Amino acid sequence: MVEEFSTFEGRERPLLGQGMHIWPVGSLLRAIADSLEARFNPVAVQGELTGFSRASSGHCYFSLKDTQGQVRCAMFRRAASLLDFSPRDGQLVELRGRLGIYEPRGELQLVVESMRQAGQGTLFEKFLLLKAKLEAQGLFDAARKRPLPLLPRAIGVVTSLGAAALHDVVSALQRRAPHIPVVIYPASVQGAQAAAELREAVSAACQRREQDRTDVLLLVRGGGAIEDLWAFNDELLARAIVAAPMPVISGVGHETDFTIADFCADVRAPTPTAAAELCAQPQTTWLSALDLAFSRLQNGVDQQMESHNQRLDWAASRVSRPSHLVTRQQARLASIAQQLSYAMRSTLRNEQGRLQTLGNDFPREIIGSLQRSRNQIEQAKLRLASLDPNLVLQRGYAWVADLQGQPITSVKMTHTGQPVRATLADGEVDLTVAARRLI
Numbered sequence: 001m002v003e004e005f006s007t008f009e010g011r012e013r014p015l016l017g018q019g020m021h022i023w024p025v026g027s028l029l030r031a032i033a034d035s036l037e038a039r040f041n042p043v044a045v046q047g048e049l050t051g052f053s054r055a056s057s058g059h060c061y062f063s064l065k066d067t068q069g070q071v072r073c074a075m076f077r078r079a080a081s082l083l084d085f086s087p088r089d090g091q092l093v094e095l096r097g098r099l100g101i102y103e104p105r106g107e108l109q110l111v112v113e114s115m116r117q118a119g120q121g122t123l124f125e126k127f128l129l130l131k132a133k134l135e136a137q138g139l140f141d142a143a144r145k146r147p148l149p150l151l152p153r154a155i156g157v158v159t160s161l162g163a164a165a166l167h168d169v170v171s172a173l174q175r176r177a178p179h180i181p182v183v184i185y186p187a188s189v190q191g192a193q194a195a196a197e198l199r200e201a202v203s204a205a206c207q208r209r210e211q212d213r214t215d216v217l218l219l220v221r222g223g224g225a226i227e228d229l230w231a232f233n234d235e236l237l238a239r240a241i242v243a244a245p246m247p248v249i250s251g252v253g254h255e256t257d258f259t260i261a262d263f264c265a266d267v268r269a270p271t272p273t274a275a276a277e278l279c280a281q282p283q284t285t286w287l288s289a290l291d292l293a294f295s296r297l298q299n300g301v302d303q304q305m306e307s308h309n310q311r312l313d314w315a316a317s318r319v320s321r322p323s324h325l326v327t328r329q330q331a332r333l334a335s336i337a338q339q340l341s342y343a344m345r346s347t348l349r350n351e352q353g354r355l356q357t358l359g360n361d362f363p364r365e366i367i368g369s370l371q372r373s374r375n376q377i378e379q380a381k382l383r384l385a386s387l388d389p390n391l392v393l394q395r396g397y398a399w400v401a402d403l404q405g406q407p408i409t410s411v412k413m414t415h416t417g418q419p420v421r422a423t424l425a426d427g428e429v430d431l432t433v434a435a436r437r438l439i
Helices: 025-039 120-136 164-176 194-207 235-243 260-264 272-279 283-318 322-361 364-386 389-393
Strands: 005-008 011-014 043-054 060-066 069-075 092-102 107-117 154-159 182-186 214-221 248-252 399-402 419-424 427-432
Touching (some): 025 092, 120 260, 164 214, 164 272, 182 194, 194 235, 214 272, 235 260
């Protein structure tokens, strides 16, 4: 058999179709897929997510890359529903799946059956062990957790000064409750030293609670991989949160991120902004409540005033003017006085007539006896008048007594310097004993 040759780069090659198997495209792709299945599957691969998207059907499409190449991936809805985190571009992940060929485009494709954040295996096991230990010790008990204050005097925030979470928290508090002071306790939120700094910041907040007047403490940072959030899985930090004298709100990561701090905190917020919103009611809410309370109070006062005014009007309708009452009472009193005067004069005249009549009827002996008695009384009066001390004082004598009113009848009853009082006919004189002489 004579073969036909063509010259290509100085070499002779058989022409297409002469002694070579010709593959249909679909058959070739299926053969390659079978080879991949036999040699590689199942396969586990690590790389960085890029171009991640989630279709309305629930399927996820993305590429996995490193510095040397990339492979297209598909994760169907059932597997995607089992994810315990939210994949995002730039995230380092570990995938498990099956290599194949997407025949409509003839592209190599990794059908992902499971995905986890890179390094999550060892860290996640540590997380689960610590979670089980602290849960068994009661650190997560709901009965232990305290309610948030309704009106905190101040709000403490533990986070990094350069963290976006701090900006989110301060912005939310400024918008909702600008009247509440915010106290920052700075600490690293990522890295080898972060756990120790977080513990120190929480401790400082607890020690300065009365000084800073912080009634609630926020522990916040943005989202990240499990290794980025690992400082918040520290056992000593968990115990510091539980021992804090004020309620603690944990707002670490995104809604799908969970840390030990979340379980120990009194309240877990899905984001830092949500943590700020949980601890501070909007100022407008309180102002509206005050307006409502004032309105109700004003209405109550108005109703009371209206009720009292009605009672006064009713009372006024039953009572005349006070001047009219006084005039009537004066007239009534004048009438009564006139009647009383007339009755007294009439009674007096009657009694005088009765006495005169009675006197005319007395026997002459009684009248004589009364005259003698009257004469005796007059004589007694004259003798009594002669004994009146005032008559003696009018003749120049004095009545001497001490200041207690006891009469002094002897020089011996006095002493030098003693104050005494002399009573004269027209008054009293206070004297002092200068000397004593016996007669």
